[in-house]
Amino acid sequence: MSQDREKKRKKRMFVRTAILVVLAAAIIYTIVVNVTATGEIVEEGDMAPDFMLTDMDGNVHKLSDYRGEGVFLNFWGTWCGPCKREMPHMEDMYKEFEEKGVHVLAVNIAESDLKVKSFANTYGLTFPIVIDKTNSVRDAYNIRPLPTTFLVGPDGKVKKIIKQEMTGDQIREYMESIMPS
Amino acid sequence: MSSIKCECGHVNPEGTDICQNCGRPLSKEEKEKRLADMRYDGAAIRSMTHKRSIVDKVWNFFSSVKIGVSIIIAILVAAAIGTFLPQVFYVPAANEAQAAQYYEEHYGTFGKIYNALGLSDLYGSWWFMALIGLLGISLVVVSLDRGIPLYKSLKNQRVARHPSFMKRQRLFGEGEVSDPDAAMAKAKQKLMESRYRIREEDGAILAEKGRWSRWGPYVNHVGLIIFLLGVMLRALPGFYVDESMWIREGETLAVKGAPGLFVENKGFSYEVYNKENTDEVFGEAIDRVGTVASKYQTDVALYEQPEDALPGSTEKEFVKDYSIVVNKPLKYEGYSIFQMDFKLDELKSMTFALQNKKDEKSKGELTINLANPEKEYDLGNGSKVQVLDYYPDFNGFEDGEPQSATPVPNNPAFLFKMFTPEKPEGETSFVAIRQTLEPLGENQYRMAFQSAETRNVSGLTIRKDKTLPIIALGGLIFLIGVAQGSYFNHRRFWIRKADDGRLLVAGHTNKNWVALKRELDKATEFAGLPAYHDQRDPEEEIEDHTEGESKA
Structure with missing residues (x-):
């Protein structure tokens, strides 16, 4: 009889613990997901979504082709002031880091070829510039402010997201951080 | 855990009020009551019985209806306070810092505290979600704790109940009957007509329904x-999408929030009711406000990328054409694309004539697509115009450089180089709306504005839920x-013969006693059962006693 009771008590304990744990886990998970939600699709540490865009010279750039090397992925617009200021620094660092395995890829958001070309000429930009005509890459990365820069490491993961203008020194530091070892 | 053994020999779990076998009152409180507490048929609420471990304590906390109701009240109060000030998504702020500043500036210290407590984004604040979660736990625990014993108690209930149980029912009657067996048979027949399920056992009847x-x-x-x-x-x-996007006539864009889908805007139309095309229905309104919208429509073509295509790839397949109007969204793969907003008459193209300034003679015209200007326009006969640069939203000069505030052609300006047989080396001219500059000296030719074409922009909302x-x-x-x-209602009658040959009748229902009495009246009259009476206290008469589940 008392053995029977002990069994029952253990079963009750188990069932109650299980129910409370499952409920608590579901609730805590929901709260954490909601509170930490940044509205971002891609966050630091995630794999950078692959994409394929064509540059001004007709070369197709596929992000995953750069696996094993770093990619300095910069989203920009010709009308955006900070973009204009940081682009010359990017150009300088591009020349220095291209052979060290860090590539610059500048994604313009849906502007006209003419405008992008004249901008590149004005600032003497030689790194590849691609235009995201349909916004599909912008949506895949959920870009809001311009400029936004994603540092993609050799492993294809997003190392850092920068949502503001960068100085030359910062760009150098960022590029060093994604240099293949 | 101890248990209670009833006089009839049945062992009941601790906390049982009424013996689950014969119906004798067991607990001290129950014995003191004039009427049996039938809320859970006298079964023990589980949580009330074990109070040992921390798990049991937590369980008991949530099992309390008082706690459940307190949580509901807390949620209601929080939701009410959440309506005091506008929620954060109605506030013009792009980020948290701006929102905090807005609340403090507009509503002072109260606003600051309001925002800091998360009341400004109530449904997004962790403690509100936690309250909802606690309510969820309370619902589960309360239900299990009461539902299971009630179910077991009703499932295992016996037909013959002890006279002390029957006497303590609200409807009760007892008396001599000339032929008890015949009376019980007739009562059974009558109750079966009223769709009661009948169980019989040792000269006792249990009639039950609902x-x-x-x-x-x-x-x-x-x-x-x-x-x-x-x-x-x-x-x-993946469960919920709510996005919006702008798309100009002629554009093909990725559908925001729906990777792999594209829409092409084939035309936006905006129609109004006016005096001519409307009968009297809107007459008054049109007189008052001028126009009343009758239709917003975007004609679109939907495209989908192949499964393995990457963002940015131009590969896509036509899916269908559709006209999106208000309340008739384009539906595809769980997504609904709604007509939500519009902007009329954004500049689409501008036409210029290459004109000699003196005699205003034209060398020809060119039309510039503002979304995608050509680099060079050949006018024939040795004349051509190059677009050196383009400023869609010209807003002045900075260090001598023309600036564009946005990529939208609100105020287009161009840097032209004009080549004519007279000036084969070219003349440079900066042309904005109502403004022409000749930075490199007096020109012989000019770009004379002729006309402009516009297009509409459609605002779409993309939802998936x-x-x-x-x-x-x-x-x-x-x-x-x-x-x-x-x-x-759950209605039950118990009828049994007492040892002395008298008949006992008892009735119970969880609500609607009037109907229960009506059914018992019918059976009593037909079968000649002893008269019953309602044992409820006269002062209780006013409130219609129903059995909820409020046993805290």
């Missing part, structure tokens, strides 16, 4: 829990539970 209505509150709770589960799923990726079927199911089950518990 037991399932007792499960109403629990069905109701299951519905609520499914509802909450649906709401919870919204937070997970996979949780809706779950939420709807929860709501439906909730309503079924409400109906089950409200419109149906």
Whole structure:
């Protein structure tokens, strides 16, 4: 009889613990997901979504082709002031880091070829510039402010997201951080 | 854990009020009551019986209806306070810092505290979600703790109950009857006509109907829990999308929030009711406000990328054409694309003539697509115009450089180089609306504005909600539970012969005693059962006693 009771008590304990744990886990998970939600699709540490865009010279750039090397992925617009200021620094660092395995890829958001070309000429930009005509890459990365820069490491993961203008020194530091070892 | 052994020999779990076998009162409180407490048929509420471990303590906390009601009140109060100031999504702020500044500037210290406590984003604040979660736990625990013992008690109930049980029912009668067996047979017949299920045992009858209505509150709770589960799923990726986008006529853009889908805007139309095309219906309104919109429509073509295509790839397949109007969204793969907003008459193209300034003779015209200007326009006969640079939204000069505020052609300006047979080396001219500069000296030719074409911009909203079927199911089950518990009653009669040959009759229902009495009246009259009386206290008469599940 008392053995029977002990069994029952253990079963009750188990069932109650299980129910409370499952409920608590579901609730805590929901709260954490909601509170930490940044509205971002891609966050630091995630794999950078692959994409394929064509540059001004007709070369197709596929992000995953750069696996094993770093990619300095910069989203920009010709009308955006900070973009204009940081682009010359990017150009300088591009020349220095291209052979060290860090590539610059500048994604313009849906502007006209003419405008992008004249901008590149004005600032003497030689790194590849691609235009995201349909916004599909912008949506895949959920870009809001311009400029936004994603540092993609050799492993294809997003190392850092920068949502503001960068100085030359910062760009150098960022590029060093994604240099293949 | 101890148990209670009844006089009849049945062993009941601790906390039982009424013996689950014969119906004798067991607890001290129950014995003192004039009428039996039939709320859970006298079964022990589980949590009340074990108070040992921390798990049991937590369990007991949530098992309390008082706690459940307190949580509901807390939620209601929080939701009410959440309406004091505008929620954060109605506030012009792009980020948290701006929102905090807005609340402090507009509503002072109260606003600052309001925002800091998360009341400005109530449904997004962790403590509000926690309250909802606690309510969920309370619903589960309360239901299990009461529903299971009630179910067991009703399932195992015996037919013959002890006279002390019957005497303590609200409807009770006893008396001599000339032929008890015949009376019971007739009563049984009559009650069967009223669709009672009859069980017989040792000269006792239990007539019962509508037991399932007792499960109403629990069905109701299951519905609520499914509802909450649906709401919870919204937070997970892939379940819920609510985005919006602008698309100009002629553009093909990725559908925001729906990777792999593209829409092409083939034309936006905006129609109004006016005096000519409308009968009297809108007459007054048109007189008052001028125009009344009759239609907003975007004609679109939908495209989809192949499964393995990457963002940015131009590969896509035509899916269908559709005209999106208000309340008739384009539906595809769980997404609904709604007509939401519009902007009329954005500049699309501008036409210029290459003109000699003196005699205004033209060398020809060119039309510039403002979304995609050509580099060079050849006018023939040795004349051509190059577009050196383009400023879609010209807003002045900075260090001598023309600037564009946005990429939208609100105020287009161009840097032209004009080549003519007279000036084969070219003349440079900066042309903005109502402004022409000749930075490199006096020109012979100019670009004379001729005309402009416009296009409309359509605002679309993209929605997907996979949780809706779950939420709807929860709501439906909730309503079924409400109906089950409200419109149906659980009615029981006990009839038995006492040792001295007299007949005992008792009746119970969880609600609607009038109907119960009517049915007992019919049986009493037909079978000649002893007269019964209602044992409820006269002062209780006023409130219609129904058995909820408020046993804290």
